[in-house]
Amino acid sequence: MDFMKPETVLELTNVRDALVRMEDTIVFAFIERSQFFSTPSVYTKNNFDIPDFDGTFLDWSLLQIERTQSQIRRYESPDELPFFPEQILSSFLPPLEYPPVLASYSDSLNINDEIKDLYVLNIIPLISAGEGEQPENLGSTVFCDVDCLQTLSRRIHFGKFVAEAKFRSETERFTKLIIDRDVAGIEDAITNSALEQTILQRLVKKGNAYGTDPTLKYSQNPQSKVSPEFIAKIYKDWIIPLTMRVEVEYLLRRLEDEK
Numbered sequence: 458m459d460f461m462k463p464e465t466v467l468e469l470t471n472v473r474d475a476l477v478r479m480e481d482t483i484v485f486a487f488i489e490r491s492q493f494f495s496t497p498s499v500y501t502k503n504n505f506d507i508p509d510f511d512g513t514f515l516d517w518s519l520l521q522i523e524r525t526q527s528q529i530r531r532y533e534s535p536d537e538l539p540f541f542p543e544q545i546l547s548s549f550l551p552p553l554e555y556p557p558v559l560a561s562y563s564d565s566l567n568i569n570d571e572i573k574d575l576y577v578l579n580i581i582p583l584i585s586a587g588e589g590e591q592p593e594n595l596g597s598t599v600f601c602d603v604d605c606l607q608t609l610s611r612r613i614h615f616g617k618f619v620a621e622a623k624f625r626s627e628t629e630r631f632t633k634l635i636i637d638r639d640v641a642g643i644e645d646a647i648t649n650s651a652l653e654q655t656i657l658q659r660l661v662k663k664g665n666a667y668g669t670d671p672t673l674k675y676s677q678n679p680q681s682k683v684s685p686e687f688i689a690k691i692y693k694d695w696i697i698p699l700t701m702r703v704e705v706e707y708l709l710r711r712l713e714d715e716k
């Protein structure tokens with residue numbers, strides 16, 4: 458996929474290859490986070506006395522990182538969406554002119570707040586080293602969280618590219634479903650259960666392979682760092698359903714923007 462070449466972005470096979478590649482990034486990000494405890498103090502609002510800031514240490518850290526990364530043009534890329542869209546900065550580098558692939562409302566479809574909440578509530582308990590915290594690891598923990606959140610956000614909002622590719626390959630079918638506001642019909646049209654099963658099975662294998670020291674492969678009990686079943690569960694319960702939601706929400710508005 459090359460965002461300068463729209464025809465490569467609209468090819469569903471290429472989009473799916475990118476999603477497979479992102480599995481690696483997500484599994485490794487979870488493995489990095491698994492070194493640390495749940496660390497509740499970084500997710501508790503105003504737990505630290507942060508000057509001029511109302512929020513959690515995670516929010517503050519994420520905002521500072523986004524402000525820096527916006528200046529190196531991270532959010533000009535069509536596959537990156539900030540958690541703090543109102544507070545990012547413009548870059549001193551020349552603007553990038555990506556040819557538009559997605560509909561014009563695409564940036565406003567942003568479910569990052571929801572991703573952040575479910576990450577803290579549901580994902581951390583499954584991937585962290587256990588309940589509790591070590592005061593010397595607050596920064597390291599949050600750094601891993603930012604990685605996990607950015608990669609989850611990219612994966613889930615990639616649903617827009619999936620949706621655009623599907624819309625273009627079956628425009629008539631989707632146009633009818635959209636006009637009828639037939640959400641169940643749209644869900645049905647975008648679901649590929651066999652592919653989902655393949656993804657879940659591959660994740661268990663990746664979780665085992667990436668989380669285990671390869672030199673321990675032949676020992677009695679090689680320990681994986683994040684339970685591969687939990688990785689599959691996180692995909693099944695949250696990542697895939699949210700990707701689908703992005704697809705549906707993107708498609709429901711798709712006729713506003715007939716290009």
Ligand SMILES: C=C(O[C@@H]1C=C(C(=O)O)C=C[C@H]1O)C(=O)O
Pocket residue numbers: 473616619647648649650652653656696697698700701
């Ligand atoms: C992303 C797609 O759409 C749906 C969501 C999937 C996912 O989030 O992994 C997989 C298959 C489809 O049910 C796709 O078709 O590739």
